[in-house]
Amino acid sequence: MTTPASSKRVAPRVLIVGAGLSGLMLAILFEKMGDVEYFILERAPAAKPLGSAMSLTPSIQLLFDQLGMGEELKKISLRFPGAKLYDENLKLLGEVVHPKTFQKMGGHILLPRPELFDLLLSKIPTERMQWKKRVLKVDEEDEDNKDQVTITCADGSKYVADMVVGADGVYSSVRQNMYRVMEEQGILPKADKEPLNVGFACMVGVTSAMDPEKYPELKDDFAHFRSVVGGVRHNWGAINMPNNKFAWQFNLQYLDDKEAKRQLFMNSEWGPESNKEMLDEFKELPNPFGGKMADFINETPPELVSRVFLEYKLFKTWYHGRCVLVGDACHKMLPGGGAGAVNAFQDAVILANCLYDVDGKSVSSLQAAFQSYYEQRFEKAKAIYKMSEVMSKVMSGLTWQDRLARWLVMRMPQWVLQRDFEKAAAYRPQAMFLPLVGDKGMIPADPQKPCARYVALQKKAAQAKATAATGSVAV
Structure with a gap:
């Protein structure tokens, strides 16, 4: 399930900084494209997946099905129908239950983050991974590579590519280098200079x-x-x-x-x-x-x-020059609602869709793809960012305002929860350069921007098939 051989183009060479969830998913999508040369630079000395439980909603599970990973995902996960909240004496305060319609679509699943990391990593060739590579500098003005971007690591090694993806988390080195350049140019928004929220x-x-x-x-x-x-x-x-x-x-x-x-x-x-x-x-x-x-x-x-x-923080600037950010590097969310991983994967698939249409290595063609990615993702991420903040306070907040919000949510009518869940569930992007998988059908999916090159290839293939069929009949 990769891009047809007839779709030759001049694809950009990509450096992905960070082997987190968004970086690994983007690499898997590049593997499916089949024509993108990429490498992952990870600061850790070896693969050590950490973390605890995490949930994935139906809005991203279709992507795993499309990539042929759906069954493997099911083997390491459990259905997640809702949550029970208790006070310090283990007296039940209430329960947040996912609506039945949402559950029929597949519902939330819950799984260990280490096992999800292992699953993603298993799909990436080892030669594409570079460990112990702590990025110090991202330079688009290197004298030897003026039309590319050069990364310098702490061990003195250098890597050159046409673009860099900052998938290196909330303390992103790529973002810090990018923002430094923008600050020197006087174009960095004031909001992006402010510290992270505590x-x-x-x-x-x-x-x-x-x-x-x-x-x-x-x-x-x-x-x-x-x-x-x-x-x-x-x-x-x-x-x-x-x-x-x-x-x-x-x-x-x-x-x-x-x-x-x-x-x-x-x-x-x-x-x-x-x-x-x-x-x-x-x-x-x-x-x-x-x-x-x-x-x-x-x-x-x-x-x-x-x-x-x-x-937590939602950054306003997601790209500049030949650099673009995904995941926590551009929107660090609180864990309430399990939104962080889902949005990281959504970033990866939308960015991959935009890069699929890039033919050439010029900064202008890359910037056009980055802008399309930003337009498709920013408002979606903003809405979920706000939701995650609210849900974190509901699930674990300790102020009287948080306790009141928790009391109200747990007594909220089912139709209200249904409405909010359905709105979120309608956004379930897939890779638009691969055959789409069948939807669950319970809630209509939001329309996606197609990949123009893939549509053209499909049309060309259909015309060739029709011509061949006509020719065989004439004989």
Whole structure:
């Protein structure tokens, strides 16, 4: 399922900085195109997928089906019908249930982030990956490569390409270099100079296989998401995962400015690190699946415990020159609603669609593709960014305003939730340079901008087939 051989063009050479979800998905789409030379530069020394549970909505599951990864995705995931919220004494506060129509489309699925990372990485040839490549400089004015972009890494190595994709997260080196150039030119928007919004410290982990007799929820074919909203500064929760595992999460919220700066200094990426103080604060708390949270912490391999400081911000500038941003590099969202991964994948597929029509390596042709990508994605990302902020406060907020919002949402009429979910579910982009997969049919999908080159190729192939058929009849 790749681009037909007859579709020869002058495709740009691409450097993808960052082997996160958006970068890996973009690489898989390039593999399907078949004519794009690309390489991924990743700062980590080796593949170490970290994180906890994550959800994917129907709006992105069709893309996995289209890429031939749907069945593999199902094997590592569980249905995710909704979430239950408790107070610190494990008294049920309420439940957020996904509407039935949404569930009939496939509904949310929930899966371990490490296993999703492994699935994506398995689709990319090893020769396309370069590890231990921390990007220091992105230069479009290199004397030896004025019509290209040059990347310089911390080890002194250099890479030259026609364009660079910054898929390197919220602390993106590509974005920082891009913004520095724009600042020097006096064209960087004021909003993009402002710091990230303060979020909260978060520690997550995935246990080893647990005993289904002790935790009967492990026997179910769907995920039980149980979140505890308690105390003054923290909340916690857990969810059963495939293969008899649990994912757990601790959030330490509403830090003062001094503590927030200390946390920001300590954290720059997902990664396992010693943080006994924070773990000790949660060990004796009640586990919504029974016992204490220490029962899950003690059964979690140290390499599967990671800590991150969650900020959020929607950047206004997504591209400049030969550089373009995807995923957290241009829109860092809070985890409420599970929007981060979905939007990262949507960025990748829309950018791939736009690049498919690029024939040539000029900066003007690339800029046209980047602008089309931005126009298709910015308002969509903006709406989900706002939703994720609201849902994060509903699911884990501790102020009286958050508690009121949570009370209202859990008592909201089903038709209101149905309307909001359907609006989000209607946006489910696919690769427009590949045959589209059949839709679930429950909610009409939003129309997509077609790839002009693919339409022309299909028309040419149909004409050739008709000519051949006519010729055979004449004989």
